[in-house]
Amino acid sequence: MTTVTAPPRTSKQMVWVTTHRRTLGRYILPTVFILGLIGLQELLTQNGALPATYFPPASEIAAALIQELSAPALGSALSSTLSTWLMAILLSVGLGTIVGVLLGLIVPLEAILRPIIEFLRPVPSVALIPLVVLTIGTGSQSALFLAVFAAFWQVLVPAIIGVRAAHPVALDTARSYSFSLWQRIRWIQLPSMLPYLATAVRLATSTSLILIVTAEIIIQMPGIGYEITMSRSVGNPARMYAYIALSGAAGILLNGLVRRLENKLFATHGLGGTA
Template structure:
């Protein structure tokens, strides 16, 4: 079944590329100056041997990883705390609901003004953006814990810490990992967006800016292609981790990823 899904996905992408290639090659879009997919893919392959681009990818991935890890370190304990203490969650919920809808890209200019260190500014923006999916999913996971299981453990004399460690955290763990998977994509978007708006010494976004200054649309799309591949690989690895680690949760809920 998985192979059939992959084949359908490959066929869909191939069909899209063929239609785009034919449309551009045969001049059906005379008013639009756009490189054909074959040229974009050719340039994308060439970027694999470009040390400037590879150095930029390393910078982007470093900021992405640091921001994602920091968001998990902050959001998971905070979500467990709020999910365990209903009174604290009720007190902080208005603030969370006020901050959560603020577009993360909108705070980049403010972060540029407040944080003078380039890498720290970018990581901070990534943390802010990717914190929310992990926090909200951790909260949902804590609320989804079976109350009967917790009461059963308490009836045997186990304390609050034991109930948290033996029941609440294992039950909420699949929700946490789902939050991390969602946050990984958001973190990559913010990593590149921060480079596009703030510039810097390197990164995928900086490479795109430089390609744009030279009117190299093909290089812009080639770099964007690799950003998409990175996001897809990260998501696929986290989906695989979910299936391997929490197959029991998918079997219980009937969820498919």
């Protein structure tokens, strides 16, 4: 039993140990930690260390969330937030890619527009809320505009870089075989920008969600954000926290969805082997 010292474990055992250590590190420990935090919050609020008016106990928040699940407000809030988000992602990724390809290919055009891009890009979308309310109004288009405005730049800049990342030898090959402009874009430049776009889409996913919820809170348009601020003003903090938790969950869900899509795309395009 004790004679085996080196090698201490067979490779099979090593794999077992490492995979189990990984499961422990990846799932069990974080779960235990989060449950511990929730328990601590419950304890602190129950014994009055934290004021219950601002911090309802976790159990109360959970009860509010469960109650909301059967209430009509949740479904419509979720559907308006998520449908605006979906539109925002489609628009910003579509526009960003098209404009990015154009600017990536036409260098002088990009040179002319660069100062404008560099000026508009860092403008926080939230700063445009008063303008948007004045011009577009308080409908869901306003949230859509703000989200697209914020996410567009996050797609545009990587798209420009991605188009230009096509390797010179690949472009020479295209030229020597007399590919048309469209064939060159379709077969060489779009695929070479995919990795850049993938990152951009993930950034745009969270950015647009943030902007939409912000717009819902500030402009008070239907959605998760509106339910958050409404709950606060009617003095129901438990419900407010329930919706905050929900918006967090929506973020995780959407991010996971986009990541899955990305992996699928990369697997079918075999981009994993290009590095």
